[in-house]
Amino acid sequence: MGRVTSGTLPLADPPPRGHPAPPDLPEGVVPARVRSFVRRGRHSSLTRDRLERLGPLRALPAGPFEARSAFGRCAPVVLEIGCGHGHAAIAYAAHHPDHDVLAMDVHLPGLARMLAGAEAAGVSNLRVEQGDAVVFLEDRVTPQTFAAVHLFFPDPWPKTKHVKRRFVSEPNLDLLATVLRPGGHLLVATDQDFYAEHVLAEVAAHPRFTAYRTQRPAWRPTDGFEAKGRAAGRAISELRLDLLD
Numbered sequence: 300m301g302r303v304t305s306g307t308l309p310l311a312d313p314p315p316r317g318h319p320a321p322p323d324l325p326e327g328v329v330p331a332r333v334r335s336f337v338r339r340g341r342h343s344s345l346t347r348d349r350l351e352r353l354g355p356l357r358a359l360p361a362g363p364f365e366a367r368s369a370f371g372r373c374a375p376v377v378l379e380i381g382c383g384h385g386h387a388a389i390a391y392a393a394h395h396p397d398h399d400v401l402a403m404d405v406h407l408p409g410l411a412r413m414l415a416g417a418e419a420a421g422v423s424n425l426r427v428e429q430g431d432a433v434v435f436l437e438d439r440v441t442p443q444t445f446a447a448v449h450l451f452f453p454d455p456w457p458k459t460k461h462v463k464r465r466f467v468s469e470p471n472l473d474l475l476a477t478v479l480r481p482g483g484h485l486l487v488a489t490d491q492d493f494y495a496e497h498v499l500a501e502v503a504a505h506p507r508f509t510a511y512r513t514q515r516p517a518w519r520p521t522d523g524f525e526a527k528g529r530a531a532g533r534a535i536s537e538l539r540l541d542l543l544d
Contacts, residue, residue: 342407342408343408345411346407346408346411347411349411349412349414349415350407350410350411350414353411353414353415353417353418354411354414354427357414357417357425357426357427358426358427358428359401359426359427359428362439363439363440363441364401364435364439364440364441364444366399366444369399369401369426370399370424370426372399374397374398374399374424375397375398375399375446375447376398376399376400376401376444376445376446377391377395377398377399377400377401377445377446377447377448377449378400378401378403378432378445378447378448378449378478379391379400379401379402379403379448379449379450379451380403380432380448380449380450380453380466381403381404381432381450381451381452381453381454381466382402382403382404382409382410382413383404383406383409383413383452383523383524384409384412384413384416384522384523385402385409385410385412385413385414385416385417386416386520386522386523387449387451387519387520388400388402388413388417388425388449389413389416389417389420389422389425390518390519390520391449391518391519392417392420392422392424392425393420393422394518395424395518396424398424398446399424399425399426400424400425400426401426401427401428402425402426402427402428403427403428403429403430403432403435404429405429405430405431407429410427410429413427414427433471433474436474436475436478437474440478441478442477442478443477443478443479443480443481444478444479444480445478445479445480445483446479446480446483447479447483447484447485447486448475448478448479448483448484448485448486449485449486450466450467450485450486450487450488451486451487451488451519451524451525452488452489452490452523452524452525452528453465453466453467453487453489453494454466455489455491455493455494457491457493462497465494465497467487467497467498467501467502468501469501469504469505472501472502472505472507472508472540473505473507475542476505476507476508476542479542481542481544482542483542484539484540484541484542485508485539485540485542486513486516486537486538486539486540487536487537487538487539487540488515488519488525488535488536488537488538489535489536489538490524490525490527490528490529490531490533490534490535490536491533491536492533492534492536494536495536495538498510498538498540499538502540506543507542507543508540508541508542508543509540509541509543510538510539510540510541511538511539511541512536512537512538512539513537513538513539514537515535515537516537
């Protein structure tokens with residue numbers, strides 16, 4: 300991974316073809332830690348241009364996350380994990396100007412597209428962070444920081460041997476219970492029935508959350524995985540996980 304400085308997003312190139320990629324793990328994380336994502340792809344000149352031109356305007360300051368420093372005000376902060384191209388994050392920011400949005404993903408091309416979309420939409424309450432959300436929450440976020448967390452169409456990891464890679468898990472629910480403010484919640488959307496059942500089962504066994512099916516938020520656009528799921532005839536499951544006192 301490239302160097303990260305205050306107010307920038309990292310630019311990282313894959314190794315030359317024919318050479319194995321080095322382990323891509325955050326500093327201090329042992330290889331045994333299971334991640335819920337894989338890194339992909341090279342960066343085009345358009346991606347680089349967007350990151351270099353627009354990234355500094357929306358990147359977080361280095362060090363511990365502090366909302367006032369990041370957004371210039373004190374307002375409820377919503378974290379979106381795995382934001383992809385940012386359609387949902389941008390829409391939420393536009394429809395909730397009194398909230399601030401932090402959108403995270405590991406894939407730079409998607410973040411670059413989100414930066415361009417946010418500029419076109421004129422939203423000022425959106426910030427972007429590239430990296431592993433679990434490491435970010437563990438290392439840079441203090442307890443009771445976020446009003447809500449959004450997890451829309453996460454990688455379902457359908458194979459049995461990959462179940463431990465699914466983001467919704469006991470350790471991650473423990474972590475979310477710590478960083479959510481009292482009364483906070485997690486919204487999950489998926490087009491895979493087995494993943495919805497997995498979420499409900501994980502929450503049923505967790506003492507800090509209660510989960511139930513809910514209505515699709517009207518502000519969320521139907522782009523991306525939701526549109527693909529519907530086109531394939533799959534139903535969309537909308538789940539809300541409320542943090543218990």
